[in-house]
Amino acid sequence: MNPTILHILETVKDPEIPVLSLVDLGVITEVKVEGNTVLVKMTPTFVGCPAMDYMKAEVETALIQQGYIPKVTITFEKSWSSDLISEKGKAALKKYGLARHPILNSLLI
Amino acid sequence: MNTALKELLYKMADDQLILGHRNSEWTGMGPLLEEDIAFSSMAQDKIGQGLALYTLLQTLGESDPDTVAFTRNANQFHNCILVELPNQEYDFSLIRHFLFDSAEALRFEYLSHSSYEPLAQLARKIRGELRYHTLHANTWMKQLGSATEESIARLQNALEVALPYALGIFEASPYETELIDKKIFIGEAALKEKWVSKIESVINQTQLHLPDWKTLTPVYGGRIGKHSEHLQPLLDEMSEVFRIDPAAEW
Numbered sequence: 393m394n395p396t397i398l399h400i401l402e403t404v405k406d407p408e409i410p411v412l413s414l415v416d417l418g419v420i421t422e423v424k425v426e427g428n429t430v431l432v433k434m435t436p437t438f439v440g441c442p443a444m445d446y447m448k449a450e451v452e453t454a455l456i457q458q459g460y461i462p463k464v465t466i467t468f469e470k471s472w473s474s475d476l477i478s479e480k481g482k483a484a485l486k487k488y489g490l491a492r493h494p495i496l497n498s499l500l501i
Numbered sequence: 502m503n504t505a506l507k508e509l510l511y512k513m514a515d516d517q518l519i520l521g522h523r524n525s526e527w528t529g530m531g532p533l534l535e536e537d538i539a540f541s542s543m544a545q546d547k548i549g550q551g552l553a554l555y556t557l558l559q560t561l562g563e564s565d566p567d568t569v570a571f572t573r574n575a576n577q578f579h580n581c582i583l584v585e586l587p588n589q590e591y592d593f594s595l596i597r598h599f600l601f602d603s604a605e606a607l608r609f610e611y612l613s614h615s616s617y618e619p620l621a622q623l624a625r626k627i628r629g630e631l632r633y634h635t636l637h638a639n640t641w642m643k644q645l646g647s648a649t650e651e652s653i654a655r656l657q658n659a660l661e662v663a664l665p666y667a668l669g670i671f672e673a674s675p676y677e678t679e680l681i682d683k684k685i686f687i688g689e690a691a692l693k694e695k696w697v698s699k700i701e702s703v704i705n706q707t708q709l710h711l712p713d714w715k716t717l718t719p720v721y722g723g724r725i726g727k728h729s730e731h732l733q734p735l736l737d738e739m740s741e742v743f744r745i746d747p748a749a750e751w
Contacts, residue, residue, distance in 0.1 A: 439626055440549015468553075468622040471629065 393423050397430055400458050404450045407443050411484045414447060418476025421469070429461045435472050503561055505676030506617060508579070509686060510561075512674070512724055513608070514554035515580035518570055519732070520601060521547030522739050523588055532591050539637055540594070546630050553623055560619070571740040572747070575733040576726040583666035585723070585732040592655040593663065595645070599638040599703070600667040604696045606631040611692065616684040639703050646707025653708050660709060668693070668719030 393401075393415075401420055402413040414420050414434070422433035432451055436444045448464050455462040474492045477485070482492065524544035531537025555566035563569060583601060588594045609631055612624035645652040671693040680686045697714065704711050722728065 438546065438549065438630060439553050439623075440545045440547075442545075442549075468619075468626050471622075471626045473629070 394425050397423055397425060397455075397460075400454050400460075401432075401451065404447070404454050407446055407450075409485070409488065409490065411488045412477075412481050414451065416478045416481030416484065418478065418481070419447070419472055420451075421467070421472075428459070429463060430455050432462060432464045433467050433469065434464060435467060435470055437472050505674070505679045505683075506620075506685060507558060507561055507563065508674050508676055509680060510554050510558050510620070512579040512581075514551045514558065514569075515578045516584050516601075516605075516670075517547045517551035517554065519578070519580045519735065520584040520597075521545075521551060522735060523584065523586075523594075524598075526588055527594065536591070543598075543634055543637070546634070550627050550630070553627075557619055557623065567743065568747075571743040573736075575728045575736055578726065578728065578732060578736070579724050580728075580732075581666070581670045581672065581723040582720055582729050583663065583669055583723075585729060585735060586663075586666065587731055589659075590655070592645075592652075592659040595638070595641055596656060596659040596663045597667075598634070599642050600663055600700065601670065602631060602634040602638050603699050603703070604667070604670050604692065606635045607695050607699065608692055611687045615686060620685070642703055642709075643706055646704070646709045656707075657709050660704075661712065664712065665717050665720045668717060669721050669723055671696070672719070672721040672724040674724065 398415060401415050401423070404414045406412045406414060406417050409417075417437070419434050419437060420432060421435050422431075424431040432455075434444075434448060434451070444466060448466060451464050452462040477492070485492065521544045524540045524547060527537060527540035528544070529537065531540060551570070552566055555563075555569050558569065559565055583597060586593075586597070606628065609624045609628040613621055613628055615621040615624065642656075646656055647653070671689040673689050674680070677688045677690070681688045701711060
């Protein structure tokens with residue numbers, strides 16, 4: 393990811409877990425920079441996530457404030473799972489007192 | 502293709518929205534706190550899944566999700582009758598949850614291979630969520646289906662009441678052949694067959710018993726807008742706030 397854009401997006405936090413940026417949460421699935429325009433793809437942690445529109449607006453605001461034109465789309469092309477949380481994100485969650493849910497795949501067949 | 506696809510999306514979205522609303526009626530009323538939270542959480546999932554399906558419909562030229570969800574009357578809804586029935590006691594809600602979510606989990610598993618890519622992508626996400634719903638349902642079915650004389654008798658009775666309605670989930674669409682030929686969906690008949698084996702495999706781990714499938718008469722009509730008397734009051738309640746000022750900015 394473009395380091396300048398990454399730096400901007402790292403300032404946008406999960407509204408429910410303010411120690412975790414959207415980048416570390418793993419919901420930013422693609423970023424493309426075309427001149428002044430930044431195309432961002434985001435995916436919800438779960439389909440009914442009520443904070444999605446809020447997070448999209450926060451990403452747009454952060455980019456506009458730095459002089460970019462954001463084009464943010466919400467897509468299911470890449471599905472979120474807790475595997476997408478970065479190492480930095482996992483450490484931040486642990487410090488905050490939250491555990492990742494266990495992997496239940498063997499139970500869920 | 503669009504007509505067939507829209508019919509499929511509408512019935513699935515309506516199922517999710519209506520059962521989501523019924524699940525939400527357990528909020529604050531659950532028999533124990535964990536169940537109160539479980540049904541509330543599943544309500545949020547289902548309404549969210551409904552929203553995502555209505556959003557897909559919007560990309561195909563339908564009205565926006567709020568208009569579609571809150572301004573139609575009962576005869577314009579395509580949900581199966583099973584999901585609109587009142588919650589009744591916990592035994593009925595659990596049985597319905599088990600019968601319906603077992604079908605949904607399989608439905609979205611198959612749809613994750615749909616030739617219509619936006620639906621396949623969404624289905625891959627939804628199927629992961631439904632695994633938790635069926636895990637929840639199966640856990641309680643096994644627990645209460647082998648617990649006390651009363652719990653077994655209540656579940657058995659609820660099962661017998663719900664089964665004809667559950668078969669209504671699989672009411673054939675006028676576009677089955679087209680959906681199957683174009684590899685959008687495997688079709689209701691094939692889905693029902695997989696569902697029957699799934700239901701049998703869980704019930705066989707309990708002290709409940711299934712009646713002979715051949716003796717059951719499916720309750721159809723929901724998919725073509727012919728509903729029970731229970732749907733319109735649900736819609737009136739669900740859309741009450743929206744209808745006060747449909748143009749309000751929230």
